[in-house]
Amino acid sequence: MNILLWHVHGSWTTAFVQGPHTYVVPVTPGRDPDGLGRARTFAWPASVREATPGQLRDTPVDLVVLQRPHELELAERWLGGRRPGRDVPAVYLEHNAPDGDVPGTRHPCADRDDLTIVHVTHFNRLFWDCGTTRAEVVEHGIVDPGHRYTGRIGRAAVVVNEPLRRGRHTGTDLLPALAAAAPLDVFGMRTEGLADHLGLPPDRCRTADLPQHELHAAMAERRLYLHPVRWTSLGLSLLEAMHLGMPVVALATTEAVEAVPPGAGTLSTRPEVLAEAARRYLADPAAAAEDGARARQAALERYGLKRFLADWERLITEVCA
Template sequence: MRKLNILIWHIHGAYLTAITQAEHNWYLPTKPDQSEGYIGRGVDSTMPEYVREVPADEVRNLDLDLILFQTPKNYQTDQFEILSEEQLQLPKIYLEHNTPEPHPTFSRHPVADDPGVSLVHVTHYNRLMWDNGQAPSYVIEHSVAIDPSVRYEGHREEGIVVVNELQRRGRMAGFDLFEEVRQQLPLTVMGMKSAEIGGIGEIHYRHLHRRLAEYRFLFSPMRYSSLPLAVIEAMTIGMPIVALATTELPTVIENNVHGFVSCSPDELVEKMRYLLDNPAEARRMGEQAKKLALSRFGLERFVRDWNRVMEEVVTAPVLSTLRP
């Protein structure tokens, strides 16, 4: 397809790095205060050079083809602050990263009644649980863009959790389960504000995966979320996964093949001990996890899916978007 000029806000750095592997002209709005969505490429970015920063007050001068939202604020506020009247009529996609709140089945999506916006979910579970209304909806499963030279080592006899602000996010992110499990076996956490709860702290994305590769397994304590990118990243480097059997994960992790999933914390602790005591088995499962990650969550498939959806959206008749 032809190269598009796409406006996207910087919301999720890891996902942004992956989606911008699609070779289009990507524009990231910036503001001096670096408020939410306006940090541009970020510090020491690994994104391609065709991902460009543009001051927010100059966005209205861009010749754009597509607007890509990722948060209610992008959709409800930001677009009306920085886009021109002409740009407001352009094709639009809302990329939904999250499971619905406050209720998993009775939450209506913010764009459900807007005929001018197409909706992309990152998992089938997300699309199933959101009330999408009449919005054209798609599913494009995750991928990650990480250094292909990183390999699982697993020499640390310890598990690792990778979650930003685990304590603040509480039971939804499984903070209570993390606290319970780390009293029973070696387990630590990496991510924003993790040092405050005795963890490793935040590590730049460029270096995160080499550090991650040292640990025996990745534990995902998420009770309710989309499919965590940390799981895909760990699988991609050849690491076994231990996780709650919730949301999309039961369709990804097969017990004793890629790791273990269960809704019983006691059973998961037993399986973690097994991996700590059996490094060869951990490596075997990690190799199977990598095969699955490269086939189901590979970048080529991801870019192909995104190009297909973007082409369909930009060539469809444009309907007027709702106004606040």
């Protein structure tokens, strides 16, 4: 089966393309957001093929995986008039929690009979108003990076992209108080200048943007994973940290309360409780390793790649029948 999807979310796509199909990703000369092509820093199999908009016109496509509202028009145009959901089976994959007037947020694909909206978390399905459109949940799956945790560096790892721009969404305002409990290593895109922005000494808040294989190694050396995110769907970095065997200290918000079971870390809506948990892990490496091992086991059971791909195969079969 040929599946057309855009390279929007590198970590999610890395898991999805491990399936048994051919995955066609658009590529443009400038590799703009609508034509990034294959990933450069993620390991994707040879079954992922690039196609220019001109090539897509004559490419057989059995399923379109839409991820952004404008891709409906883009796909129809690039596929030579074939309409997703009408002429080609299609699903709309919703990565994000809704913004704005959250209890009443209507999904862009609400009230359609030609699409299935696939949410990556049950939290997403609960908060999006999809109207009469069929809505399913396929929870995340992770390509297992292995149990690599050492925790030898007495610091907390935080993974977030654009923390200055995203602000309260990602809990950036909470970092100064948490940095007082545990020095932070913040990994992600556009993290430069974060310590100055927060008024923190450089040694309490270091930043770096690493490719995934280097990121996993760096995370696993830190004593704990800190997830101060207020509002998101479910950060894949949290699940990757659990797979690595890291204990988790996270805000008890969104889907994190389902993903992190008791004994795998500390969840709370009180930042002072998170700060105390971070101090405890810094002082007790053995307890950190024990909780991290439980976090890994829980992540393998719920967010393993085999379950993820099986769920998608079931859904693809239904949609394309």
